[in-house]
Amino acid sequence: MLFIRNAWIAFFIALLPILSIDAADKALPIEIPFRVTKSSHLVVRAKINNKGPFNFILDTGAPVTFFAAEPGKSLGLVSDENGWCILDKFLLEGGLLSEKMRVKLETPFQLVGMNGMALGGLEMHGLIGYDLLAKHKIEIDVSKDLMIWTLLDFKPKAPLGVSGKNSGSGLDALGSFMKTIGAFTGKKQDLNPALRGSLGIIINPDSKPLAVLDVLKDSPGYKVNIQKGDLILKFNDSEVTSLDDLSKMYRSAPEGKKIQLEILRKKQVLALELTPGKGL
């Protein structure tokens, strides 16, 4: 009897994963990259009808998804008399596709203000609100770079508008006020970042001083003849204590300037000058 009971339990337990795989067939978790802006907003990117990417703020405080009027116009989108527009394809970075998605084609005053003052550091194109969020279970950890969305077997109720367009009661005016101030003070979004490629020097992280393991062909390190077995003593006149340390120094070295490396090779100290590369 005991055997039968155990066998039955074992069978039952063994069946479980199969069931859950079946159920998960429809709803695999999707990892969606996001960024935290300087204004502490969570931003995800989306391509609309294969164009973009556009920046959207993840906003449980927005009842619906908004796509700003200007980028909407540039895609040739037209809204109905209530401001709604159906997007053929709304693809979130990471691979979450919504087809025939309904959005409000207008620029909420919060975005007008934020973009006007360049508060986020990057241009915002819309808000992702309740209507899309509620269909998913969403796991967010701000200390990570990916959030996890899993489609739920759930049809959220259509949200109710509070009092039409002017529920901001005065805040909408603040939005355009901030835009005006922004224009006066010449606020712009962040400059494009500087891109720093690698030097092509592969290093043994456990060695002290740091030892070169390999140098990639045609890399900046290769061009100044850095060799396997070389020891790295100094970076821009600062002593190098660890690979972490060296990586940080390389990342924060001033833009447009050459890199000075002091190297020990066969009891000889060499001073080398390198230009950061374009490749990774």
Added chain:
Amino acid sequence: MPSIYLLGLQSGLLFLLLCSSIKAQEPVKVPFEILKTGHIVVSVKVNDKGPYRLLFDTGAPVTLISSKVATEAKVIKPSLGFSLFGAGGQANIQSLEVGSLKTQNNSVIVMDHPTIKVMSKFFGPIEGIIGFSTYSRYKFAIDYKESSIVFAPNNYIPQDTIKAMMDRMMGNSKNRETLCSKGVWGFEVQKLETDIGDGLDIISVAPGSVIAKAGLIKGDRILSLNNIWTDSLEDLFYASSKSIANQQSKLQILRNNEIKTLVVIPANGI
């Protein structure tokens, strides 16, 4: 009899609450109310006063409480002058309790937000917003079907958003950022100005590099790195700056009209 029963139940609940605040590292499930507008409302105690109904708003950079709550929970002195929208400015809340989850030392804004006032008219009193300055300190999972949020501490320390914003408005923001790869990969890309398609062209692959070993070849097109679209050089450098040397990264490439996934471990080095 019923009252004794209730009392017993209450002290039982109180005991449960105490237990869960002791086990602060355990994930905590907090139920929420969903308004007809789709907004999430959670019940929050401020310095042991309340509970008050607050919106849970991922789009709000800071946590906000009404001047009424600020006064009742002795967050600020009632005599303090209110300016913009009845704002008492920045304040600190010793304890903020959402369900059985207790957060110490919360930086908040005291403000009678006009939108919240409008919402209160329709859905009963709402006394503020839980924003980034609070929720970012937790890993959380929102489940609208279950009407619950599960929180677990993540040791993240949020920036002082208000200060950062003031600095930005006053023009004290820092120089332009540098995006630098983590680890050494061994490939180079280009994007021609006339090229408006997804991805970037791989124009060289260093022989013997980790990326060559992973199977990347010249002429491939890189579509994404660790799920981040790589339509521009900036995207690619951003994605590689978020990767970790000596840990697996995932590349999506296009070769002969076929999408392939390559796994690569960027080498230690610079």
